Amino acid sequence: MTQPKTLYEKIWDAHVVHQEKDGPAILYIDRHLIHEVTSPQAFSGLKNRGLKVRRPDLTTATEDHSIPTTDRSLPIEDEAARFQLQTLAENCKAYGVPLYDVASGYQGIVHVIGPELGLTQPGITLVCGDSHTSTHGAFGALAFGIGTSEVELVLATQCLLQTRSKTMEIRVEGTLPQWVTAKDVILYIISKIGVGGATGHVIEYTGSAIRSLTMEGRMTLCNMSIEAGARAGMVAPDEATFEYLKGRQFAPKGADFEKACEVWRQLKTDDGAVYDQQIVLQASDIEPMVTYGTHPGMALKISQLIPKMEDLHTPAEKIELENALDYMGLKSGLPIQGTPIDVVFIGSCTNSRIEDLRLAASVLKNHKVSQHVKALVVPGSAVIKKQAESEGLADIFKNSGCEWREPGCSMCIAMNGDIVASGKACASTSNRNFKGRQGKGSRTFLVSPIMAAAAAITGKLVDIRNWENE
Amino acid sequence: MMEPFKSFESTCFPFFKDDIDTDQIIPARFLKGTTKTGLGKKLFYDWRYDEQGNIRPDSFFDSSLYANSQILVSGHNFGCGSSREHAPWSLKDFGFRAIIAVSFADIFYNNALKNFLLPISLPEPVVKSLIQHVEDDPAYKVAIDMEAQEVKLSGEGVFSFDINAFRKKCLVEGLDDIAYVLSYLPQIETFEQATGKS
Secondary structure (H helix, E strand, O other): OOOOHHHHHHHHOOOOOOEEEOOOOEEEOOEEEOOOOOOHEEEEEEEEHHOOOOOOHHHHEEOOOOOOOOOOOOOOOOHHHHHHHHHHHHHHHOOOOOOOOOOOOOOHHHHHHHOOOOOOOOOOOEEEEOOHHHHHHHOOEEEEEOOOHHHHHHHHOEEEOOOEEEEEEEEOOOOOOOOOOOOHHHHHHHHHOOOOOOEEEEEEOOOHHOOOOHHHHHHHHHHHHHHHHEEEEEOOOOOHHHHHOOOOOOOHHHHHHHHHHHOOOOOOOOOOOOEEEEEEEEHHOOOOOOEOOOOOOEEEOOOOOOOOHHHOOOHHHHHHHHHHHHHHOOOOOOOOOOOOOEEEEEOOOOOOOOHHHHHHHHHOOOOOOOOOOOEOOOOOOOHHHHHHOOOOOHHHHHOOEEOOOOOOOHHHHHOOOOOOOOOOOOEEOOOOOOOOOOOOOOOEEEEHHHHHHHHHOOOOOOOOOHHHHH | OOOOOOOEEEEEEEEEOOOOOOHOOOHEEEEEEOOOOOOHHHHHHHHEEEEOOOOOOHHHHHHHHOOOOOEEEEEEOOOOOOOOOHHHHHHHHOOOOOEEEEOOOHHHHHHHHHOOOOOEEHHHHHHHHHHHHHHHHHHHEEEEEEOEEEEEEEEOOOEEEEOHHHHHHHHHOEEEEEEEHHOOOOHHHOOOOOOOOO
């Protein structure tokens, strides 16, 4: 009888090539995703050493961070962005790495296209030079973000030096109330455990509420694991996972697929396995959520009041709240509902998938975006864009007054020209509300796609459960 | 292979401040580049250059007093902020080989080691007396003994510092992560064959 193992431990153990005594393990990487921002120095390092990309067949590139979301037939105005994209294309060509660029028809946010192409599969190790790589854990993969030196290391060796993480189970039991999405679940979790709550840990999300989430929902959940400080987040694969993968370009086909499913069904935490930490939450306690401060842990239920100084215990917390409210232009003790919104952003690796767009469109249908609001809808990939257009979602967005853009990271990181102006408030489906994240002086309120859509119509933060009755 | 990290002796650059963050080390606007080289010019940019992009006459980073210093001396929590590797890249490109500080931010500490920039943490009173010596005499030299994990401060004594055994091996043998992992290439190939990944 072997020792019972957690899902993380099973995947970790299956990928250790060598364990250095009192040192890190050499961990094998099954899939390496790259993009234009964190790869150029890695490629030049490789070139200086006279090395090749060891496994270009396990490496996949796309363009997302600095690419404009406006008319793709026009040249890119920002010289630095243009050069970064050109460098990526040249490197991919020189080293034989497949590049899903605009011309391919599959370009998109790296964490959207990986699953979409069927590259993200249960039980694999997957890395990318981007902290939101945790997204891919939704498939029961071990997936995490790495720095540029590590990108170079993986290109050169297909391995990483890693020390084993601790494990944390976050169990959400029960049925999620109507209008509560995966985004609300993860914002609720981070508000409970804090932005450093999972530092040093890999989270496994379990429980009936997690099981009931679609693959899109699980990706949203795992995506923001990093915002709780976790190395990675994961959900054990099940029939929903296999159903999603079936027929995708890089997924196994026919009898091979059935065989793969048999193996994947073993990828779950054994009875009796022990996590280093366990947290149990009730789905019925979760409401539509919104952030009010300058990190994702500063989140509230939409019906709640902004915290008061006397609600806080330590001087450091009080200073943090004071600084955050000052930056956000909010007052403590007042309702967060009704806060005026200038910009709405529906997109990012957190919430730009077809399901997110369907949900947002279902709210926006037969409504107009408030005339004071600039609303941007940025699909996560070219494939999603096409699908949304064929389903009539794009027409709903355009008819309501939203801008329907080309795929990319866009206003989430504001590197490509899509920015929120200083002092403006943005209801955003993205993942970070740090000071200046969406542009110098920008004020970000993180919400779900349906909450963002309702904010676009009313021009303020509203409760998606009753906004039409007001 | 990297150049093995040898013991050395150097004058020091005194920069005794707490919480020097990566945005001060190299501002975010210099991250759209595609190379690691030349970043030394952007190091501590806003401390060194005027609005026209000329080196300020009062820039102490460019003062001839410390022109060849290979050791930067600083306070608590050096390198806090983002995970950008541009921070150690720019410090190395500028000519620093080691940083002596009271404490370091976690990510910066690891990024520095990966880039063969040696972060040495010493107790605050020791760092303060070092600063005093350097300010009294810019020619004051400090010896770093890598094998013994010691810093020799003349007139003060010998102080040992901590470093992870694996990381020390990498530095001393000139094994960067890539050289180290490549030394296990046969095992990697065996692993690929055994797991059907080849």
